[in-house]
């Protein structure tokens with residue numbers, strides 16, 4: 012497996028989580044950091060906002076795959092990255108979905124080569140959409 016692929020998938024999941032939030036219902040009244048959550052109240056966990064919180068992710072808008080490298084992975088704060096949710100009700104398909112994304116990427120890379128167009132601004136802070144629009148695909152036989 013290409014090391015770059017191992018860090019690319021979580022990088023895309025951080026910036027573009029396919030599910031923007033999850034919810035939980037409080038089983039009992041609880042006070043967390045001075046905020047009281049009454050029993051039965053629904054609490055939302057906004058993945059999208061969490062994944063772009065500058066206190067958790069310096070330069071949050073930047074596409075920096077090295078955040079998930081072997082060396083840096085341990086610096087990620089618990090519960091700051093959760094595209095598949097967390098806890099006993101997290102996504103049961105997580106491992107399967109991650110494996111499928113990698114298989115799909117390998118299949119695409121086996122048949123196509125990619126190059127950026129002249130209009131593409133290549134910077135460390137590119138919006139993924141722009142990148143996709145400007146990419147040229149060449150089918151490799």
Ligand code: HEM
Pocket residue numbers: 028029030032033034094095096097098099100101102103104105107108
């Ligand atoms: C990129 C693909 C996927 C993403 C981003 C995703 C994300 C999520 C998220 C955020 C949750 C809520 C977890 C929580 O509230 O803590 C969830 C739940 C769940 N997912 Fe996925 N999922 C994906 C693919 C799949 C696949 C492929 C399957 C099945 C083969 C699957 C089955 C489930 C099930 C059954 C639950 C409910 C688990 C429960 O309530 O105990 N998901 N998923």
